Amino acid sequence: MKQRRKERIDRGIKARSDDVFSLNSFREMLYVAVPPLAPVLILLILPLELPSYWQKVLVSTCVFALLAMSWDFLVGVGMVSLGQALFFGVGAYIAGISNKILGLPIWIDIPIATVLGGAICAVLLTPVLRLRGVYFSMVTLVLPLMLERIVEASGAFGGTEGISGITPFPNSYTESYLIVFATLFALFAFRRLVTTDYGLVLKAIKDNDRAVMSVGINIYWMKAQALFISGCVGAFCGAFITHVYGFVGMPSFALDYSILPLSSAVVGGMGTFAGSFLGAFILVPLSEALRGIGGLRIVLYSFFLVFFIVALPEGIFHYIQRKYQQFERWVEVDK
Amino acid sequence: MTDQNNKTNLILRAQNLSKSFGGVKAVVSVSFDLHEGELLGVIGPNGSGKTTLVNLITGFLKPDRGKIEYKGQDITGWTPYRIARIGIARTFQMIRPFAELPSFKNLIIPLYSPRVKALSGGKYGDLDAVAKDYLEEVGFERESSVTYKPAGSLPHGYLKRLELAKCLALRADLIILDELFSGLSIAELASIVPIIEKLVSEGKTVIMIEHRLRELFRIADRVVVLNYGSVIADGIPSEIMEKPEVRKAYLGSE
Amino acid sequence: MWEVAIIYGFINSVILALTALGFSLTFGISGVPNFAYGAMYIFAGFVSWLLLNKLELPFFASALIAIAFTAILGAAMYRFVLLRVRGLVISEVIATFGVGLIILELFRYLGFSGFEYTLPVFSDGSLLIGHTYVDYQRLWIVGVGILLAIGLYFFTHHTKIGLAFRGIAQDEHTALSLGINSDRIAGLSVAFGSGLAAVAAILILPRGTISVNDGYDVLINAMAVCIIGGLGSSVGVVLASFIIGYAQIMTDILSGPQWKMIISLIAILVILVVKPSGLLGKQKELEERI
Ligand SMILES: Nc1ncnc2c1ncn2[C@@H]1O[C@H](COP(=O)(O)OP(=O)(O)OP(=O)(O)O)[C@@H](O)[C@H]1O
Ligand SMILES: [Mg+2]
Numbered sequence: 001m002k003q004r005r006k007e008r009i010d011r012g013i014k015a016r017s018d019d020v021f022s023l024n025s026f027r028e029m030l031y032v033a034v035p036p037l038a039p040v041l042i043l044l045i046l047p048l049e050l051p052s053y054w055q056k057v058l059v060s061t062c063v064f065a066l067l068a069m070s071w072d073f074l075v076g077v078g079m080v081s082l083g084q085a086l087f088f089g090v091g092a093y094i095a096g097i098s099n100k101i102l103g104l105p106i107w108i109d110i111p112i113a114t115v116l117g118g119a120i121c122a123v124l125l126t127p128v129l130r131l132r133g134v135y136f137s138m139v140t141l142v143l144p145l146m147l148e149r150i151v152e153a154s155g156a157f158g159g160t161e162g163i164s165g166i167t168p169f170p171n172s173y174t175e176s177y178l179i180v181f182a183t184l185f186a187l188f189a190f191r192r193l194v195t196t197d198y199g200l201v202l203k204a205i206k207d208n209d210r211a212v213m214s215v216g217i218n219i220y221w222m223k224a225q226a227l228f229i230s231g232c233v234g235a236f237c238g239a240f241i242t243h244v245y246g247f248v249g250m251p252s253f254a255l256d257y258s259i260l261p262l263s264s265a266v267v268g269g270m271g272t273f274a275g276s277f278l279g280a281f282i283l284v285p286l287s288e289a290l291r292g293i294g295g296l297r298i299v300l301y302s303f304f305l306v307f308f309i310v311a312l313p314e315g316i317f318h319y320i321q322r323k324y325q326q327f328e329r330w331v332e333v334d335k
Numbered sequence: 336m337t338d339q340n341n342k343t344n345l346i347l348r349a350q351n352l353s354k355s356f357g358g359v360k361a362v363v364s365v366s367f368d369l370h371e372g373e374l375l376g377v378i379g380p381n382g383s384g385k386t387t388l389v390n391l392i393t394g395f396l397k398p399d400r401g402k403i404e405y406k407g408q409d410i411t412g413w414t415p416y417r418i419a420r421i422g423i424a425r426t427f428q429m430i431r432p433f434a435e436l437p438s439f440k441n442l443i444i445p446l447y448s449p450r451v452k453a454l455s456g457g458k459y460g461d462l463d464a465v466a467k468d469y470l471e472e473v474g475f476e477r478e479s480s481v482t483y484k485p486a487g488s489l490p491h492g493y494l495k496r497l498e499l500a501k502c503l504a505l506r507a508d509l510i511i512l513d514e515l516f517s518g519l520s521i522a523e524l525a526s527i528v529p530i531i532e533k534l535v536s537e538g539k540t541v542i543m544i545e546h547r548l549r550e551l552f553r554i555a556d557r558v559v560v561l562n563y564g565s566v567i568a569d570g571i572p573s574e575i576m577e578k579p580e581v582r583k584a585y586l587g588s589e
Numbered sequence: 590m591w592e593v594a595i596i597y598g599f600i601n602s603v604i605l606a607l608t609a610l611g612f613s614l615t616f617g618i619s620g621v622p623n624f625a626y627g628a629m630y631i632f633a634g635f636v637s638w639l640l641l642n643k644l645e646l647p648f649f650a651s652a653l654i655a656i657a658f659t660a661i662l663g664a665a666m667y668r669f670v671l672l673r674v675r676g677l678v679i680s681e682v683i684a685t686f687g688v689g690l691i692i693l694e695l696f697r698y699l700g701f702s703g704f705e706y707t708l709p710v711f712s713d714g715s716l717l718i719g720h721t722y723v724d725y726q727r728l729w730i731v732g733v734g735i736l737l738a739i740g741l742y743f744f745t746h747h748t749k750i751g752l753a754f755r756g757i758a759q760d761e762h763t764a765l766s767l768g769i770n771s772d773r774i775a776g777l778s779v780a781f782g783s784g785l786a787a788v789a790a791i792l793i794l795p796r797g798t799i800s801v802n803d804g805y806d807v808l809i810n811a812m813a814v815c816i817i818g819g820l821g822s823s824v825g826v827v828l829a830s831f832i833i834g835y836a837q838i839m840t841d842i843l844s845g846p847q848w849k850m851i852i853s854l855i856a857i858l859v860i861l862v863v864k865p866s867g868l869l870g871k872q873k874e875l876e877e878r879i
Contacts, residue, residue: 075679080678080679080682080683082624082682082686124858127861127862127865128861128865130865130866131865131866133620133622133678134616134622134678134681134682134820135816135820135865137622137624137682137686138622138812138815138816138820139812139816139857139861141624141686141808141809141812142809142812142813142816142857143854143857145805145809146809146813146850146853146854146857147854149850150850150851150854152847153846153847153848153849153850153851154847154848154851155847197443197446197447197459197462198447200436200440200443200444200447201443201444201447203433204433204436204444207431207433207434207435208431208433210395210415210427211427211431211433211444212444213395213414213415213416213419214393214395214415214416214419214424214425214427215416215419215424215444215445215447215448215450215501215504215505216416216417216419216420216445216448216449216450216505217416217444217447217448217449218414218416218449219416255805259690262683266683294698295694295697295698296694296698298690298694299690299691299694299695299698301690302687302688302690302691302694303687303691305683305686305687305690306670306683306684306687306688306691309674309680309683309684309687310670310673310674310680310684311673313674313680
């Protein structure tokens with residue numbers, strides 16, 4: 001009996017060991033160079049071309065892309081956060097307080113919020129690292145929502161009013177290019193980091209933490225470092241947005257900052273960072289376009305989230321990558 | 336060897352180690368001494384507490400009672416990574432390599448250990464090259480395809496060697512192998528046994544948990560027999576199976 | 590004042606325990622983290638409201654049907670979503686969380702908010718205990734809560750399915766070899782936990798209006814209690830409920846209701862530092878089979 005089957009063949013240029021490959025023609029060079037260069041060029045040009053409304057959309061897309069990458073990084077070490085809003089909110093409040101109350105200038109308070117925010121989140125969550133499984137998810141889900149209630153109830157840091165009158169960025173180009181550069185930097189830095197020896201050890205912790213411990217590596221210390229790195233990225237986003245809106249308040253801990261990054265990373269494809277990036281650039285503009293349907297947006301994200309995690313766990317990016325790197329053709333096979 | 340010599344050579348001493356899980360007494364008051372350069376076999380029927388003993392020594396489980404000394408230092412209750420850093424390496428009965436990584440990249444993990452860093456003068460350097468050296472030492476042909484293949488796709492024999500290579504890469508002084516021989520063919524065994532013999536000749540101390548008694552007895556200096564968590568015999572291989580309690584334990588369970 | 594604190598602290602504790610028990614039970618039996626738990630609670634509330642007001646069924650009928658529906662929803666979630674990602678903790682967490690969001694936000698989108706969304710109390714009036722008035726609904730909560738706890742104990746220790754539950758929880762491999770179908774049991778445990786959420790909803794919701802945000806609050810409270818008591822330990826959950834329940838009422842009386850949430854937060858932070866696995870956490874740190 002004859003049957004048709006899809007055959008996949010690697011394109012000639014892709015060497016599987018991904019260390020060495022030789023480029024033989026200009027075309028092949030393009031083939032290798034286009035994927036990493038395309039997002040760079042697009043992101044560098046967009047702020048110049050977009051009308052101001054869509055420029056804001058670009059800014060928030062980049063923020064969510066960053067949050068998604070920081071989420072993805074944690075997942076790569078085996079920590080599933082349900083509360084990137086914690087990192088975001090802590091960064092936002094530190095920036096707001098140090099700018100408005102301590103009077104620090106914007107170019108100082110953002111770095112402070114980034115590093116201090118990352119450190120605070122790492123310290124808060126480190127005790128959970130000794131436990132496996134869902135504890136981390138539970139605690140990260142609870143903490144930001146709880147902090148939100150506490151700010152509301154206690155009136156700390158401006159309570160429900162929040163803190164307003166925070167220094168804005170000098171102009172919209174500074175704003176856009178800061179976040180664009182940060183996003184691109186994070187994208188390439190994360191992608192690089194996970195291929196280093198250090199990144200390899202982090203990934204190994206996720207796969208088999210006992211094997212890693214048995215060679216003398218303190219996995220808790222490594223995980224705390226990963227938390228710090230991820231926390232810094234999240235806190236930077238919070239600090240940045242605080243200055244964009246000139247305001248910080250309870251919404252900084254809102255569930256949106258936890259869900260949308262998660263959906264972006266899952267839809268785009270976990271473990272690649274490019275997937276998180278792609279996912280954010282699909283979902284955030286989409287949600288802007290769909291503003292008409294209002295509250296249904298979150299339903300839609302969540303639906304995507306569940307659908308992808310169950311049916312297409314590898315995400316869009318892997319799919320595109322496969323199409324790009326392999327020929328596909330139907331072949332007849334004997335059965 | 337004189338008595339005095341033995342004393343200075345003591346590397347590991349377990350005293351009255353006990354561990355239970357709920358009602359199950361997995362290890363009951365186990366004591367033994369281990370001397371440098373010795374190859375100790377630990378045998379016993381299924382469920383007799385061998386793996387639990389390994390976990391107690393390497394810090395993966397905390398003993399309910401008892402004490403472990405390594406090179407004269409009390410290491411009871413230490414974390415596994417701290418114990419590994421002072422030179423105790425182990426393999427796991429259930430081998431789970433980092434499946435997606437190429438074989439040689441699997442060795443990056445032990446090579447990244449603070450122990451290795453300290454031993455090589457405080458810097459990590461190019462680990463890939465070192466990793467390939469260690470693979471060659473356990474019989475991976477240099478620059479052959481197995482070196483680059485994802486560890487998940489390796490044949491069983493190579494996986495076991497990879498485990499051994501991890502212990503080598505850690506430059507451990509005491510190596511504990513939990514059922515390394517299980518599931519290996521005679522040919523595969525024949526290629527692994529010399530590696531272990533070489534380790535011992537280089538002065539490493541080895542504990543082997545084994546069910547493959549024939550192969551073990553050929554290389555072991557001494558054998559400890561566990562049954563229901565207790566040591567029922569401790570002696571040289573040629574005599575151990577003669578003891579009636581050992582025969583009973585084995586025949587009773589098989 | 591002490592009388593009020595003791596009585597209301599007790600009631601508050603029972604409420605906390607009721608809202609957390611289902612989550613803890615499901616996890617304890619099958620290891621499924623049901624992050625859609627808060628959504629199940631709200632689902633039960635709205636379903637019984639619809640049955641009561643749109644179909645005009647009698648209250649107890651609508652309550653029972655709502656509990657059954659919620660349990661079926663839990664089973665369906667297991668069958669169509671969780672079963673496909675069973676064993677992948679990351680996916681289980683994300684999938685249940687996503688399902689919960691879909692349910693909650695769908696209700697919000699459909700306009701389920703306002704004062705008309707209330708469930709009737711079981712019986713009107715109140716009782717004077719000492720010098721403190723306690724309305725009958727709260728007494729119902731306490732009564733049913735205690736009965737439920739006893740019933741659950743009996744169920745897990747003396748019925749066949751309850752024993753199977755415990756068998757799976759203690760040792761999946763042995764249970765499998767005894768012919769217990771772990772997938773079926775896990776599905777049942779999710780349905781069972783969801784049903785418990787529904788029972789809690791029917792009892793507790795009559796105290797106010799049903800609002801979507803309560804779904805998140807229930808989830809937070811359930812998590813908080815489970816983190817403090819120790820995930821998967823029912824006794825731990827009850828213990829933690831009483832500690833937090835009384836601590837909340839005391840802070841409420843002494844310094845105002847806005848500090849209630851802080852108590853839970855402080856409790857969580859303290860327990861994380863002192864004993865991360867919770868008061869009676871079954872999950873001993875890394876003490877698993879290797
Ligand atoms: N983490 C655990 N929890 C509960 N019981 C355990 C645990 N680990 C081991 N046991 C029990 O302790 C006893 C000893 O187990 P152990 O794994 O040490 O035996 P073993 O000698 O290594 O057996 P095998 O030859 O099958 O590997 C067994 O009865 C086992 O069921
Ligand atoms: Mg064993």
